[in-house]
Amino acid sequence: MRLSLCRWARPLSANTRHDKLLKLANKYLDERLSLVEKSSDLDNKTLAVRSRRLKELDTLPDLYSSYQQSMDTLHTTEKMASDEPDDILREMAAAEMEECSAVLQSNYNSLTEAILASNAHSQLSPKGILLELKAGVGGSESALFVQDMLKMYTAFSDSQRWSSSLLSTTYVNNEVSGAIKEAILEIKGTDTWPLLRFEKGVHRVQRVPLTETQGRVHTSTIGVLVMPVVDKMAEKALYDEKDVRLEVMRARGAGGQHVNKTESAVRLTHIPTGIQVSMQDTRSQQQNRQRAYQVLSSRLLSKRMQDEIDERKKGRISQIGNMDRSDKIRTYNYPQSRITDHRVNLSLSDLQSFFESGVGLSWFVDHLKTAEQDALLDSLLADA
Numbered sequence: 001m002r003l004s005l006c007r008w009a010r011p012l013s014a015n016t017r018h019d020k021l022l023k024l025a026n027k028y029l030d031e032r033l034s035l036v037e038k039s040s041d042l043d044n045k046t047l048a049v050r051s052r053r054l055k056e057l058d059t060l061p062d063l064y065s066s067y068q069q070s071m072d073t074l075h076t077t078e079k080m081a082s083d084e085p086d087d088i089l090r091e092m093a094a095a096e097m098e099e100c101s102a103v104l105q106s107n108y109n110s111l112t113e114a115i116l117a118s119n120a121h122s123q124l125s126p127k128g129i130l131l132e133l134k135a136g137v138g139g140s141e142s143a144l145f146v147q148d149m150l151k152m153y154t155a156f157s158d159s160q161r162w163s164s165s166l167l168s169t170t171y172v173n174n175e176v177s178g179a180i181k182e183a184i185l186e187i188k189g190t191d192t193w194p195l196l197r198f199e200k201g202v203h204r205v206q207r208v209p210l211t212e213t214q215g216r217v218h219t220s221t222i223g224v225l226v227m228p229v230v231d232k233m234a235e236k237a238l239y240d241e242k243d244v245r246l247e248v249m250r251a252r253g254a255g256g257q258h259v260n261k262t263e264s265a266v267r268l269t270h271i272p273t274g275i276q277v278s279m280q281d282t283r284s285q286q287q288n289r290q291r292a293y294q295v296l297s298s299r300l301l302s303k304r305m306q307d308e309i310d311e312r313k314k315g316r317i318s319q320i321g322n323m324d325r326s327d328k329i330r331t332y333n334y335p336q337s338r339i340t341d342h343r344v345n346l347s348l349s350d351l352q353s354f355f356e357s358g359v360g361l362s363w364f365v366d367h368l369k370t371a372e373q374d375a376l377l378d379s380l381l382a383d384a
Contacts, residue, residue: 018108020381024115025064032057056118063114067107074100116373119380126228128188129196130167130298135181136202138220143172143179145205146222148355150183153196156358162189167291168281184295186229193228195361198343198368200226202327207334217335221328227298238300245269248285266292275299330364344371 035054077100080093133149135142150166157164164187172179187196204221212218230238247267265280266288277299279292331340332351339354340347344367348360 063111070104070107128229130227131185132225134223136221142220146180152355201329204331227302230297
């Protein structure tokens with residue numbers, strides 16, 4: 001049975017925002033009711049979409065009811081605190097006002113979170129992620145910074161009790177130089193996606209290179225891609241085998257005669273999208289093939305998610321893409337020992353600790369999550 005709008009008409013602080021939230025909640029309650037009442041005579045694909053959407057909206061009725069009740073309770077308590085003739089009862093009501101307000105705020109937050117969850121970019125809970133780092137502007141200094149970022153992400157992974165492993169590494173010259181052209185780091189563990197998905201974008205470093213004799217600060221950049229790890233059972237649903245072109249070849253670069261004389265390197269091309277994956281890090285063609293398919297699946301899922309995000313943005317007054325854009329997201333200033341995240345305009349000092357253990361990364365993520373939720377809610381309320 002559809003819940004009605006609350007009866008409390010007294011102005012609140014930010015009353016318009018509350019009214020719009022209630023209007024928005026009723027919109028989703030109407031949607032849920034419509035889905036429940038729909039005929040079950042549907043094809044399997046439509047039924048799956050309907051079931052998934054119902055699951056997203058499942059908690060709304062109870063949360064809406066709790067929010068409505070807490071507003072009624074606060075209204076009754078306020079009236080008693082101002083109009084009750086009995087002094088003792090009036091004082092008791094006044095004392096309960098703070099608690100009632102806290103309950104109302106808590107229920108408001110819960111309802112807001114449920115509405116945001118039903119409009120989230122993706123209801124993903126992958127078992128892990130792939131971080132793909134690529135050197136950008138700055139030549140060898142950029143490639144050296146890729147190595148620094150890899151060490152930071154590995155240290156942060158250890159601090160979260162996750163497991164990490166390098167799937168692929170391409171050095172500029174050789175491994176001794178430490179300059180990495182591109183690398184793919186796999187991180188597995190709980191909440192890897194929610195915590196690290198904001199790392200996608202261009203990271204800028206400002207520091208004096210070891211080869212700089214004049215002490216001048218150079219600016220370099222690297223690009224970071226974040227992709228969810230796809231469960232093996234779900235991989236096949238992302239592509240048709242006939243759409244993937246498989247090529248094997250001799251590996252290039254350092255590694256001895258075995259690497260260079262056997263066809264252990266693998267290149268996959270997903271023909272419909274043009275996505276290519278090359279893998280040559282192990283001496284086994286089978287292992288390289290497995291890793292290549294894993295990366296291909298993650299890239300295809302990442303593309304599907306981005307398409308979903310773009311679709312949800314259509315027609316909105318406020319765009320939510322600020323948290324996702326692939327431009328300059330963070331600057332690491334070594335001379336001033338400062339890290340600045342440009343999406344939320346916040347900075348941290350102690351750059352050394354950040355790179356040694358990832359200290360401060362969670363702090364940035366918390367603010368990025370809040371900013372993303374605020375932007376999404378503002379957009380939804382503007383359209384309500």
